[in-house]
Amino acid sequence: MKTDVLVIGGGPAGMSAALSASENGSKVVIVERDEILGGILNQCIHNGFGLHYFKEELTGPEFAHRFREMVEADKNITVFTSALVTKIGEKKVEVMGALGVQTIEAKAVILAMGCRERTAGNISLCGTRPAGVLTAGTVQKMVNIDGKMVGKDVVILGSGDIGLIMARRLTLEGAKVHAVLEINKTSSGLRRNIMQCLEDFNIPLLYNTTIFEVVGKDRVEGVWFGQVDENMKPIDNTKKFLKCDTVVLSVGLIPEMEMADFVTKSRVTNGAVVNEFYQTDKQWLFSCGNILHVHDLVDNVALEAKLAGKFASLYAQGKLPPRTKKIPIVAGEGFSYVLPSKVYEGAGQVEVKFRLKEKVVRKTLTAKCGANILGKRFILAGVPGEMMSLTFDKSGATGRISLEIE
Amino acid sequence: MDKIYDCLIVGAGVVGASVFNKLTRIGKKCAMIDHASDVATGASKANSGLVHAGYDPEPGSLKAKLNVRGTALMPEICQRLGVPLKKCGALVVGDDAEKIANLKARGDANGVEVEIWDRAQILQKVPQISEHISVALFAPNAYIVSPYLFTITLTEEAIVNGGEVFLEEDLISAKKVDGFFEVKTKKNTFHAKTVVNSAGAGYNEVAKIFKGEEHPLLFRRGEYFVFDKQCGLEVPCTIFPLPTKFGKGVLVTATVDGNFLVGPTSEDGENNTQVTNAGLDDIKSKAGGMIAGINFRHAIREFAGVRVISGDDFIVEKSSLQEGLVNLAGICSPGLSSAPAIAEMVLELLGFENVEKKNLKKIQPYKMFKDCSPKEQAQMLKQDPRHKEIVCKCEKITKADVISALHRPLAIHSVDAVKRRTNAGMGRCQSGFCFTKVVKAISEECGVKYEKVLKENRGSEVAVGEIREVKE
Amino acid sequence: MAIKQTKTTEKNQKTQTQKLKVEKSLSQRKEIKKVSAQSAKNNVTNKTTTQTRHMICIMCPMGCSLTVKVDGENVEVTGNGCNRGVVFAKEEVTCPKRIVTTSVKTEHGVRSCKTTAPIPKNLIFDCVKEVEKLRLKDVKYGDIIIKNVLGTGVDVVVTANC
Structure with missing residues (x-):
């Protein structure tokens, strides 16, 4: 099989990238490993999606539904569900599943496989390994898709957004959520979720606190939990026992990059290093969405994927602007990363995305090339949990561009 | 007495399974029982998976003898079973x-x-x-092997050759009736001429019931x-x-x-x-x-x-308190390597001759779709279209892979049992993607309600009920 | 629309008694009780004593710590960085509203659904209960499964086909 643009992953990033690639004149194939398009959105039945993209508040399945309908209506896009990419090679991928075992050749390939949850193993959760220790995403799938109740007495480890959402969901379904434990001094979850999912239901959120040990042979019987010191080491005399039958983990997300391990990756985002075209260091391979860097809003995923899809489409047709001098973009002090990390010399606007290391209040963020200010933006406040962006004109840049807080 | 087994093996770890396998191969009527929902759920599932060369044990010890002999037997047995054994040194x-x-x-x-x-x-x-x-x-001459796949396949080969396995059995009592052991569990009564205690960590509890020697563990x-x-x-x-x-x-x-x-x-x-x-x-x-x-x-x-x-060496002995009972205690490392040799030694202790039956049946090895040749894959896709459904993305396991693991000679119904046989859930996402898919496959194939599917043993049900059913 | 409602949802009397039950079950959930006492019965705030509440503004990442004094109809907000904080705090103490999302049981499994607009926060549990009563045959994206839930003027609609 051959196509112009092959998109791996049919979640919001994959669908948006495919639509955009098609809009820009390419034949597109989407390969999705699950049975339907939509990715993780299908199980995110809560609201809060679409405010930027559709200008209305939607639930995850509705957001997915709208994209799915657009994809299905697009004659230039062929979708293969229940198809798993097993290997990515130079301008071709190997798949298994509904398509049988075969190779699909493409002029450009877009990585849109999203991210996976960190597991008990990733965080070296101590104690036993009984039934009832589940990641928030698995709980979400079991409750929202399969209609099953995972437990009655729940402790949530980590205050990531899915953990907060599931605290509310399980409470509404009749479980007692005893506490959300966060090892850090702040939560990575959105403030709105802390309020509407925890405070509304009087669920305590304990900072600098973690599970020391899971107890239970066959089923979770409880947890020993307590505070940690500044090195995240348990403080023994704060140890307390909490009886529960379920431990839900919401302890972070990892971009699913292993299959494309041959490209240069960022040590901060764990995603690929990309240029302004969302192109990795393999020119035919593009990346967008949560596999590139973990987003907090699906709207931003869709918008980013739209760009990646467009550029991949242009590349497939040999229309991507010729490469000029490469100019690196670097994150200055106070930024944890900036993306894309390089642009090409010449005229045009570039939007960069970044996260801050710490909360800043009333600051101007600037993109500079030497003393030359290419773009700036005043922000009332910014927090690490919120991805931000800055658009600037790159035409004035002759060398290294850096992002600064002033 | 309806059926009298030549031997009842109590404890389905790698040692028990090796004995079980060997006894059925020489034509003995055997049963193996365990309290767990699968074989190899104790030390046999949680070790280094090494077949040791045998340089380490004290010369002259049982460990040294059985390790060296067991390791020598390993390649042939694994080849027969189709269990991957890799010589890595x-x-x-x-x-x-x-x-x-x-x-x-x-x-x-x-x-x-x-x-x-x-x-x-x-x-x-x-x-x-x-x-x-x-x-x-x-x-x-040191190897790596999957200790649980080895135990599972040994057990299954014994089953196709006439052995019987009873899982989720809780031992209640044992006594001698007319020179035979009468062994009662919560579900069954077994009669056997001989008994092998290969209960591992549960050795002493079993020894008590059979009035055999207890050993400090x-x-x-x-x-x-x-x-x-x-x-x-x-x-x-x-x-x-x-x-x-x-x-x-x-x-x-x-x-x-x-x-x-x-x-x-x-x-x-x-x-x-x-x-x-x-x-x-x-x-x-x-x-x-x-x-x-x-x-x-x-x-x-x-x-x-x-x-x-238990002490410095393995205990492989005939009970002097209870005739017909064989004690296998303190089989720590190198237990996996020694298991085939322990089986031979048990044979000897029971007075059986090591002559294998003719026309023994072969066991179909575990082979996942992803590990097959393109030609085999094409054939498999035709035979079972469920090979087109992906269950585990990390390990690339198909629904047909999972289903065939459920319908092997040893019936299983837990998520972890499927994991040990297919690797579904062993990968880097640790079953984040496949957990509910495996649960559903077990539920459909074994006729168990979703929420009653076990993660591992009884008491490890994956859910507590349907939503809306569970209310205070 | 192929909806088979095994129990009707428009029994006002029943809703009333159920509401009492829910209030009772929420007795440990002090926060909600406090708020619902203020916001119940359509913004009628007839408190005579002054109450002070602390909350963190969610209108922007700044996260201002707000102090809200409620004295009858008089609401005074301090600690806000901008006017949006005042709007936020006033709504939170007078009539906090939330969109409710849950799932409904059908013959083909559960389907996700939501209220088409925010409803008063103190009705969240009641609303979920109303959806819980339903056992539907089949539903599809966009189907209204409850019209005017609990008299709020808001409908509950299905948000997914599978």
Whole structure:
């Protein structure tokens, strides 16, 4: 099989990238490993999606539904569900599943496989390994898709957004959520979720606190939990026992990059290093969405994927602007990363995305090339949990561009 | 008495299964029982998965004899069963040439092929070796194997040759009636001429019921890290530090599936399999002393197993208190390596001749779709279209793979049992993607309600009910 | 629309008694009780004593710590960085509203659904209960499964086909 643009992953990033690639004149194939398009959105039945993209508040399945309908209506896009990419090679991928075992050749390939949850193993959760220790995403799938109740007495480890959402969901379904434990001094979850999912239901959120040990042979019987010191080491005399039958983990997300391990990756985002075209260091391979860097809003995923899809489409047709001098973009002090990390010399606007290391209040963020200010933006406040962006004109840049807080 | 077994094996670990397998192969009517929902759920599922060369045990000991003999039998048995066994060799590394020489002498005494390597030779084999390692002992005849797949397939081969397995059995009582054992469990009554106690950690409880010898048992917990297949480690052979009195120390090894194991710790105490901060920190510091640059961020799982120790050597004996009872106690490391030889020894103790039946049936090996040739795959897709459905994305396991694992000679119905047979859920997402898919497959195929599907043993149901049913 | 409602949802009397039950079950959930006492019965705030509440503004990442004094109809907000904080705090103490999302049981499994607009916060549990009563045959994206839930003027609609 051959196509112009092959998109791996049919979640919001994959669908948006495919639509955009098609809009820009390419034949597109989407390969999705699950049975339907939509990715993780299908199980995110809560609201809060679409405010930027559709200008209305939607639930995850509705957001997915709208994209799915657009994809299905697009004659230039062929979708293969229940198809798993097993290997990515130079301008071709190997798949298994509904398509049988075969190779699909493409002029450009877009990585849109999203991210996976960190597991008990990733965080070296101590104690036993009984039934009832589940990641928030698995709980979400079991409750929202399969209609099953995972437990009655729940402790949530980590205050990531899915953990907060599931605290509310399980409470509404009749479980007692005893506490959300966060090892850090702040939560990575959105403030709105802390309020509407925890405070509304009087669920305590304990900072600098973690599970020391899971107890239970066959089923979770409880947890020993307590505070940690500044090195995240348990403080023994704060140890307390909490009886529960379920431990839900919401302890972070990892971009699913292993299959494309041959490209240069960022040590901060764990995603690929990309240029302004969302192109990795393999020119035919593009990346967008949560596999590139973990987003907090699906709207931003869709918008980013739209760009990646467009550029991949242009590349497939040999229309991507010729490469000029490469100019690196670097994150200055106070930024944890900036993306894309390089642009090409010449005229045009570039939007960069970044996260801050710490909360800043009333600051101007600037993109500079030497003393030359290419773009700036005043922000009332910014927090690490919120991805931000800055658009600037790159035409004035002759060398290294850096992002600064002033 | 409806049926009298020649032998009832109590405890379905690798040792019990080896005995069970061997006895059925010589034509004995056998049953094997266990309280768990699968075989190999104790020490046999949680160890290093190594078939040791045999240089380490004290010369003249039962451990030495059975290890060397067991390891020699392993390649043939694994080939017969179709269980992957990989000869990778073992490298004992250190900076003390004298100690290495002593170990070599031990290997020589045990009749094991060993050679001493200098740093240059070590580096050639293991480029990531730590700086201070200057000398090593290399034993080429060491292997890696999946200890649970080995146990499972041994059991299944015995079943197709007439053996019977009863799982989820709770032993209540045993007595001699007319010279036979009458063994009662909560579900069944068994009659047997002989009984083998291979209950591992539960040895003494079983011994009590059968009025056999109890032995002082020590539970030695060993914690491990499991690493992602793509973790940057290049470990072509199993790497040990010089052994101490607590055992072989923290080792680094590949698994037959392509992951890496780092461990175990060695902590005496209760019979529990918890993982601790102290244990994991201990592994980190010790492994770092052998291999440079292990990145523990690539760990995908931690686990602990309990080795049951009774004195310095294995106990493989005829009971002097209870005729017809064979005691297998304290089968710690190298238990997996020794298991085939222990089976032979049990045969001898029971007075059976080691002559295998003619026309024994072969067991169909476990082979996942992804591991088949394109030609085989095409055939499989035609035979079972469920090979087109993906269950586990990390390990590339199809729904048909899972379903065929459920319908093997040994019936199973737990998520972990499926995991041990197919690897679904073993990968880097640790079943985040496949958990509910496996649960659904078990539910459909075994006629169990979704929420009643077990993770491992009874009491480990994956859910508590449907939403809306569960209310205070 | 192929909806088979095994129990009707428009029984006002029943809703009333159920509401009492829910209030009771929420007795430990002090926060909600406090708020619902203020916001119940359509913004009628007839408190005579002054109450002070602390909350963190969610209108922007700044996260201002707000202090809200409620004295009858008089609401005074301090600690806000901008006017949006005042609007936020006033709504939170007078009539906090939330969109409710849950799932409904059908013959083909559960389907996700939501209220088409925010409803008073103190009705969240009641609303979920109303959806819980339903056992539907089949539903599709966009189907209204409850019209005017609990008299709020807001409908409950299905948000997914599978």
